[in-house]
Amino acid sequence: MRGRSATLTAVEGTETAERMRLRSELVDLLNTYSSEAQHIGHAFAHQHRLHATDMHALLAVMHAERRGDPLTPGRLGEAIGLTSGATTALIDRLERGGHLRRSRESADRRVVHLRYAEAGMALALAFFTPLAPRTDEVMARFGTDELHTIEKFLQGMIGAVTSYRDELRQQ
Structure with a gap:
C-alpha cells in the first residue's frame, strides 16, 4: 500500500506541475x-482618427448589438468607465x-439606444475582413466540443478580469 501511495503522490505532483505550467x-x-x-x-483607430476610448466604445456597442441588447448612453458610460458628460461627448x-x-426604439421615446452606423460598419468590415480567414483557419482545427470548452474558459477569464476591473473602479 505504501508504494501505491507514493506513486499516486508522484503522479499528483506531476499533474500539479503540468497544471502550473x-x-x-x-x-x-x-x-x-x-x-x-x-x-x-490601434492601427484601425489611427487610420480613422479615433481615440482609444472611441475603440472601446465601438466594441462595446458592437458586442451589445450582437447579443441583441443594444446599449443606452448610460450603460455605455458604465461599461467603459466614463462620466455622463464624457459619454455624451464621446457619442x-x-x-x-x-x-x-x-436610435429610439422603445415605446418610451426618452430611451436612446446606440447602434453601429452603416458607414462605421463599412469601415470596420473593410479593415477587419482580411483577418477573418486567419481566425477561421485556427477555429477549424478544433471540434465543437473543444470550442465549447474554450468558450467556457474565456467567459470565465473575462468574468474574472471584469470583476477585478470593477473592483478597481470602486477604489
Missing part, C-alpha cells in the same frame, strides 16, 4: 493575444464621424 502559459498567451489585438485596434464625436447612431 499550463496556467502560466495560458496567462502569457492571453496577454500576448490581448496585446496583439490592441495593436490591430457626439462618434455620431459626427459616422460610426454610431442614436
Whole structure:
C-alpha cells in the first residue's frame, strides 16, 4: 500500500506541475493575444482618427448589438468607465464621424439606444475582413466540443478580469 501511495503522490505532483505550467502559459498567451489585438485596434483607430476610448466604445456597442441588447448612453458610460458628460461627448464625436447612431426604439421615446452606423460598419468590415480567414483557419482545427470548452474558459477569464476591473473602479 505504501508504494501505491507514493506513486499516486508522484503522479499528483506531476499533474500539479503540468497544471502550473499550463496556467502560466495560458496567462502569457492571453496577454500576448490581448496585446496583439490592441495593436490591430490601434492601427484601425489611427487610420480613422479615433481615440482609444472611441475603440472601446465601438466594441462595446458592437458586442451589445450582437447579443441583441443594444446599449443606452448610460450603460455605455458604465461599461467603459466614463462620466455622463464624457459619454455624451464621446457619442457626439462618434455620431459626427459616422460610426454610431442614436436610435429610439422603445415605446418610451426618452430611451436612446446606440447602434453601429452603416458607414462605421463599412469601415470596420473593410479593415477587419482580411483577418477573418486567419481566425477561421485556427477555429477549424478544433471540434465543437473543444470550442465549447474554450468558450467556457474565456467567459470565465473575462468574468474574472471584469470583476477585478470593477473592483478597481470602486477604489
